Amino acid sequence: xxxxxxxxxxxxxxxxxxxxxxxxxxxxxxxxxxxxxxxxxxxxxxxxxxxxxxxxxxxxxxxxxxxxxxxxxxxxxxxxxxxxxxxxxxxxxxxxxxxxxxxxxxxxxxxxxxxxxxxxxxxxxxxxxxxxxxxxxxxxxxxxxxxxxxxxxxxxxxxxxxxxxxxxxxxxxxxxxxxxxxxxxxxxxxxxxxxxxxxxxxxxxxxxxxxxxxxxxxxxxxxxxxxxxxxxxxxxxxxxxxxxxxxxxxx
Amino acid sequence: xxxxxxxxxxxxxxxxxxxxxxxxxxxxxxxxxxxxxxxxxxxxxxxxxxxxxxxxxxxxxxxxxxxxxxxxxxxxxxxxxxxxxxxxxxxxxxxxxxxxxxxxxxxxxxxxxxxxxxxxxxxxxxxxxxxxxxxxxxxxxxxxxxxxxxxxxxxxxxxxxxxxxxxxxxxxxxxxxxxxxxxxxxxxxxxxxxxxxxxxxxxxxxxxxxxxxxxxxxxxxxxxxxxxxxxx
Numbered sequence: 001x002x003x004x005x006x007x008x009x010x011x012x013x014x015x016x017x018x019x020x021x022x023x024x025x026x027x028x029x030x031x032x033x034x035x036x037x038x039x040x041x042x043x044x045x046x047x048x049x050x051x052x053x054x055x056x057x058x059x060x061x062x063x064x065x066x067x068x069x070x071x072x073x074x075x076x077x078x079x080x081x082x083x084x085x086x087x088x089x090x091x092x093x094x095x096x097x098x099x100x101x102x103x104x105x106x107x108x109x110x111x112x113x114x115x116x117x118x119x120x121x122x123x124x125x126x127x128x129x130x131x132x133x134x135x136x137x138x139x140x141x142x143x144x145x146x147x148x149x150x151x152x153x154x155x156x157x158x159x160x161x162x163x164x165x166x167x168x169x170x171x172x173x174x175x176x177x178x179x180x181x182x183x184x185x186x187x188x189x190x191x192x193x194x195x196x197x198x199x200x201x202x203x204x205x206x207x208x209x210x211x212x213x214x215x216x217x218x219x220x221x222x223x224x225x226x227x228x229x230x231x232x233x234x235x236x237x238x239x240x241x242x243x244x245x246x247x248x249x250x251x
Numbered sequence: 252x253x254x255x256x257x258x259x260x261x262x263x264x265x266x267x268x269x270x271x272x273x274x275x276x277x278x279x280x281x282x283x284x285x286x287x288x289x290x291x292x293x294x295x296x297x298x299x300x301x302x303x304x305x306x307x308x309x310x311x312x313x314x315x316x317x318x319x320x321x322x323x324x325x326x327x328x329x330x331x332x333x334x335x336x337x338x339x340x341x342x343x344x345x346x347x348x349x350x351x352x353x354x355x356x357x358x359x360x361x362x363x364x365x366x367x368x369x370x371x372x373x374x375x376x377x378x379x380x381x382x383x384x385x386x387x388x389x390x391x392x393x394x395x396x397x398x399x400x401x402x403x404x405x406x407x408x409x410x411x412x413x414x415x416x417x418x419x420x421x422x423x424x425x426x427x428x429x430x431x432x433x434x435x436x437x438x439x440x441x442x443x444x445x446x447x448x449x450x451x452x453x454x455x456x457x458x459x460x461x462x463x464x465x466x467x468x469x470x471x472x473x474x475x476x477x478x479x480x481x482x483x
Contacts, residue, residue, distance in 0.1 A: 100400050
């Protein structure tokens with residue numbers, strides 16, 4: 001593998017991302033309330049919390065897939081940039097990757113087409129992304145007949161080709177076997193080294209310890225802690241987080 | 252004339268009677284053209300109806316679904332009124348031509364293809380929406396992506412449309428007129444021969460019609476299966 005290129009090429013960065021007073025409700029049910037959060041330009045943030053805490057929802061609000069019922073989600077270049085320009089500088093990897101019924105290479109090229117990359121450059125960039133994640137031998141293989149681990153790696157390669165400034169990962173390893181989990185964690189580090197901001201949810205506390213620079217802890221739709229990882233795992237500030245780390249508050 | 256009608260029908264087929272060949276080829280031309288035109292119009296419309304939310308969408312979906320059951324004779328009558336000498340499009344001189352038959356069958360097939368593809372694309376959109384939005388796809392840009400990814404299911408929708416076109420008799424009879432050598436197709440010929448008492452010929456035509464349908468469906472199924480096995 002070649003030396004890692006720097007992803008930050010734009011004059012003005014997308015980050016920090018600032019959420020102020022963000023609230024989300026469906027009907028009478030408040031799923032997320034009064035979230036204030038700043039995601040700085042570098043690092044790996046792991047979002048933790050019991051099931052139904054609102055982790056996935058928080059990521060979707062940040063990524064712009066869901067609009068908040070109240071409050072503001074603001075990027076550093078919000079004032080001037082169009083919504084699509086902001087979207088094109090982010091990427092998201094889902095728990096279950098959605099891949100199109102075409103070859104691995106064509107899946108990546110499709111994403112590049114949506115980003116407005118000229119046709120001539122697409123296959124070269126797509127092949128480069130596949131190579132980085134060890135998928136070049138499978139380039140012509142149909143994405144739908146790949147194994148679960150290969151599919152998730154392809155989703156990561158697709159995100160890589162987009163050269164995002166920030167990458168959201170929603171429980172990317174929860175459906176994978178241990179070797180595939182390792183591959184995803186390595187991929188996260190590859191993104192990190194290239195300068196991509198990482199925001200990721202997981203149910204795996206070991207994984208959180210391995211990857212986190214800082215931890216966002218959610219419980220019942222409220223953001224209870226946002227602290228450096230070392231502090232969170234040794235000395236949680238809230239009784240909920242302490243119970244969660246002990247395993248008393250998992251599901 | 253005492254001969255077994257099945258045997259007589261078989262003889263007609265084996266001998267490749269030229270009149271029969273002409274009828275078969277016109278049937279195929281008309282119904283395949285109608286299915287193709289209806290697919291070109293109906294697939295994008297079905298996809299758009301699946302993706303966009305607007306006032307009156309529910310009524311549009313229900314209306315389209317109801318039109319799947321549009322009686323062929325009613326469709327035939329409407330096109331007849333449009334194309335007849337006194338009608339608004341009478342000057343085109345299309346009544347009692349194969350073109351008129353294609354028009355009326357397109358009208359019958361279009362709701363089937365549009366309604367079925369609406370459902371197919373809506374289900375697929377449910378699965379793809381977040382990923383495609385995350386990649387920055389607009390709804391309009393998602394339409395070709397979804398149509399291509401749903402292609403195996405959509406083939407079945409188009410085949411259902413073709414089946415409806417090749418099986419109906421009322422519409423082509425009214426706008427085509429069942430003119431020998433000009434607008435006579437399988438179904439109108441069967442109706443005519445039955446009323447004349449030529450049951451053997453009618454039966455033979457019926458068997459040919461069913462075999463044609465089987466042949467078209469089998470060919471497309473095999474092509475689809477081959478592609479599906481490669482693409483997953």
